[in-house]
Amino acid sequence: MSDRTLLLAGNWKMNHDHLEAISSVQKLAWALEDAKLDETKCDVVVIPPFTDIRSVQTLIQGDKLWLTYGAQDVSQHEPGAHTGEIAASFLARLGCTYVVVGHSERRANNHETNDIVAAKVKAALAQEITPILCIGESLEQRQEKTHVDFTLTQLEESLADLDSASLEGLVIAYEPVWAIGTGETATAEDAAEMAAAIRARLAERYSDSLAASTRILYGGSVKTDNVAQVLASDDVDGALVGGASLNGPDFAALCKAAVAK
Ligand SMILES: O=C(CO)COP(=O)(O)O
Numbered sequence: 001m002s003d004r005t006l007l008l009a010g011n012w013k014m015n016h017d018h019l020e021a022i023s024s025v026q027k028l029a030w031a032l033e034d035a036k037l038d039e040t041k042c043d044v045v046v047i048p049p050f051t052d053i054r055s056v057q058t059l060i061q062g063d064k065l066w067l068t069y070g071a072q073d074v075s076q077h078e079p080g081a082h083t084g085e086i087a088a089s090f091l092a093r094l095g096c097t098y099v100v101v102g103h104s105e106r107r108a109n110n111h112e113t114n115d116i117v118a119a120k121v122k123a124a125l126a127q128e129i130t131p132i133l134c135i136g137e138s139l140e141q142r143q144e145k146t147h148v149d150f151t152l153t154q155l156e157e158s159l160a161d162l163d164s165a166s167l168e169g170l171v172i173a174y175e176p177v178w179a180i181g182t183g184e185t186a187t188a189e190d191a192a193e194m195a196a197a198i199r200a201r202l203a204e205r206y207s208d209s210l211a212a213s214t215r216i217l218y219g220g221s222v223k224t225d226n227v228a229q230v231l232a233s234d235d236v237d238g239a240l241v242g243g244a245s246l247n248g249p250d251f252a253a254l255c256k257a258a259v260a261k
Pocket residue numbers: 011103175179180181182183219220221222240241242243244
């Protein structure tokens with residue numbers, strides 16, 4: 001058993017407007033309370049669309065809920081002439097603890113390269129927001145058995161020019177693209193293999209202490225009934241959950257199953 005705190009993060013993707021967000025977070029909080037989830041045992045995070053964040057902040061702070069929240073993306077730029085972009089400083093002002101960076105949907109749909117992702121990681125860290133860096137291979141790469149090399153290259157290139165001290169607290173989410181939204185989940189062995197490889201590379205490239213403190217999540221079709229399998233290895237410290245995080249009580253049940261594993 002590691003001493004890293006379990007992290008369960010719900011990436012809502014482009015779901016829930018700000019009114020639905022308020023209702024979902026409220027129901028999640030009630031369900032977590034009913035489930036008597038020990039808040040010292042895990043961090044529960046919601047990651048709504050940008051337009052919901054202010055409402056989520058008001059609810060969480062107003063009702064003193066122990067949940068934390070974050071954003072799904074951040075601009076690599078400083079505030080200025082970048083239409084449609086959201087600066088890390090704006091997310092900091094909204095009290096975001098986390099920001100997802102380099103999600104495979106953004107890498108694929110918005111042409112985000114490792115260089116762009118690295119710039120976003122830096123922008124987040126400069127505002128003391130914890131990046132949840134997403135990496136993971138395609139089905140083709142897994143079939144060709146190049147998945148470990150590919151994912152570790154993504155890791156290194158997405159953290160280019162950052163040193164061990166600045167990466168303290170970083171979260172990494174291993175999300176194999178073939179498992180996202182497909183109902184396919186990596187086996188416990190697949191998740192364990194990659195989490196161990198990521199941790200070993202962090203030790204080699206940065207430091208033993210960074211490798212020991214970095215939380216590594218698994219993401220891809222995680223549900224209440226498979227979360228224990230996903231978390232079977234001591235190297236896997238939580239889950240980045242898409243579809244199964246949209247309904248508050250369902251996500252609370254998933255969190256409870258994770259803590260009980
Ligand atoms: O992409 C994911 C989380 O970031 C996973 O999504 P699903 O849980 O819906 O497969």
